[in-house]
Amino acid sequence: MTEAPRLDRQVCFALYAASRAATAVYRPILEDLGLTYPQYLVMLVLWESDAKGVKELGEELGLDSGTLSPLLKRLEALGFVERRRSGEDERRVAIHLTTAGRALSSKASGIPQHLADAAGLSDQELEQLRATLGRLTEALHRSH
Amino acid sequence: MTEAPRLDRQVCFALYAASRAATAVYRPILEDLGLTYPQYLVMLVLWESDAKGVKELGEELGLDSGTLSPLLKRLEALGFVERRRSGEDERRVAIHLTTAGRALSSKASGIPQHLADAAGLSDQELEQLRATLGRLTEALHRSH
DNA sequence: ATCCGGTAAGTTGTGCACAATTGAATTGTG
DNA sequence: CACAATTCAATTGTGCACAACTTACCGGAT
Numbered sequence: 215m216t217e218a219p220r221l222d223r224q225v226c227f228a229l230y231a232a233s234r235a236a237t238a239v240y241r242p243i244l245e246d247l248g249l250t251y252p253q254y255l256v257m258l259v260l261w262e263s264d265a266k267g268v269k270e271l272g273e274e275l276g277l278d279s280g281t282l283s284p285l286l287k288r289l290e291a292l293g294f295v296e297r298r299r300s301g302e303d304e305r306r307v308a309i310h311l312t313t314a315g316r317a318l319s320s321k322a323s324g325i326p327q328h329l330a331d332a333a334g335l336s337d338q339e340l341e342q343l344r345a346t347l348g349r350l351t352e353a354l355h356r357s358h
Numbered sequence: 359m360t361e362a363p364r365l366d367r368q369v370c371f372a373l374y375a376a377s378r379a380a381t382a383v384y385r386p387i388l389e390d391l392g393l394t395y396p397q398y399l400v401m402l403v404l405w406e407s408d409a410k411g412v413k414e415l416g417e418e419l420g421l422d423s424g425t426l427s428p429l430l431k432r433l434e435a436l437g438f439v440e441r442r443r444s445g446e447d448e449r450r451v452a453i454h455l456t457t458a459g460r461a462l463s464s465k466a467s468g469i470p471q472h473l474a475d476a477a478g479l480s481d482q483e484l485e486q487l488r489a490t491l492g493r494l495t496e497a498l499h500r501s502h
Numbered sequence: 503a504t505c506c507g508g509t510a511a512g513t514t515g516t517g518c519a520c521a522a523t524t525g526a527a528t529t530g531t532g
Numbered sequence: 533c534a535c536a537a538t539t540c541a542a543t544t545g546t547g548c549a550c551a552a553c554t555t556a557c558c559g560g561a562t
Contacts, residue, residue, distance in 0.1 A: 219470045221402040221418065225484050226380045226473055228491035230399075231420055233377035234549080235498035236370045241550090242502075252518060255374075258365040268541060274365065276375055279541050281519055288517080305527050305540040326363045329370055334497030335490070340369050343490055346483065347372035353478030354379035358386075378519080385520090396548060412511060423511050425549055432547080449510040449557050 239332050243325055247318055253289055254322070256282070256309075260295065261319045265308045267300075294318060383476050387469055391462055397433055398466070400426070400453075404439065405463045409452045411444075438462060 221227055237251045244254050252275075259266065259274050266274075268282050275282075286309060289295045294315035300306035333340060365371055381395045388398050396419075403410065403418050410418075412426050419426075430453060433439045438459035444450035477484060 225488045228488045229377040229380050232491040232495045233373040235495045236373050239498050283542050332498055332501035344369045344372045347376040351376045351379045354383050357476035427512050
């Protein structure tokens with residue numbers, strides 16, 4: 215009979231733990247902006263390019279409408295976005311930044327540096343980590 | 359005024375995406391065992407050392423009783439663990455593996471190799487990734 | 503013996519993730 | 533044109549995460 219795998223050997227657990235630790239560092243900072251971490255990710259996408267549909271947002275973030283629909287409703291209730299049915303294609307809902315939503319971007323500009331400072335890794339290590347994670351994510355998606 | 363941070367530059371998003379991609383690879387495999395990913399992590403700890411308290415489990419996994427209490431109830435309903443109030447300290451609830459719970463470990467032994475295969479990274483790269491993530495998690499926890 | 507600070511587990515409430523389904527709008531095909 | 537297949541967003545239901553709170557119990561100090 216085979217050995218049971220050990221928790222401390224699992225890359226998978228290391229990813230899970232690191233991801234939760236990172237969002238825990240972001241949480242108090244984002245709280246000042248009134249955002250949760252997934253909401254912040256949505257705002258990052260919109261700051262780059264406004265008026266995306268729910269589907270396009272989902273493709274960039276790897277999230278589906280089951281996650282995004284209620285999240286976007288909350289962002290709308292907070293006054294950071296507006297959801298408008300498209301005229302040409304009534305199925306589409308375009309997500310537009312409000313003035314308040316656009317204004318938030320400058321307040322958020324210093325946030326990534328916080329993580330970099332808290333990470334205890336050099337810029338090169340962080341960059342290499344990001345690259346490795348990117349390749350890993352790609353490969354994992356391809357594998358099924 | 360400062361630039362808005364870009365999604366594709368964020369280590370934080372890379373972690374978040376990779377972690378979800380990894381659990382997505384595990385999901386169909388774990389479904390065969392009847393487990394979710396966090397339930398599998400709890401079983402990993404118990405296979406190493408049975409009869410832990412909720413608090414000890416929480417320390418190893420970085421989860422609190424708010425997450426673990428209902429999760430452990432579900433594992434008990436599945437027949438994989440038993441929760442027993444400790445005799446000496448009535449506050450403690452010791453989590454014991456059942457025969458079925460112990461038997462599951464051999465079925466689970468091949469699972470980590472699945473991720474390694476799907477990862478598209480060499481063993482060295484995976485090992486280095488695990489080490490970097492470990493240091494990162496440590497540093498992030500220390501930072502607050 | 504009794505209080506009291508501390509501790510263990512559980513509960514409540516909010517917000518993701520994700521599977522599965524629904525309903526409306528659009529597109530492709532005969 | 534008709535209509536089946538597809539697409540988009542929303543909804544429903546389950547199971548985490550995590551903060552805040554509650555309840556029960558312990559152990560020490562008077």
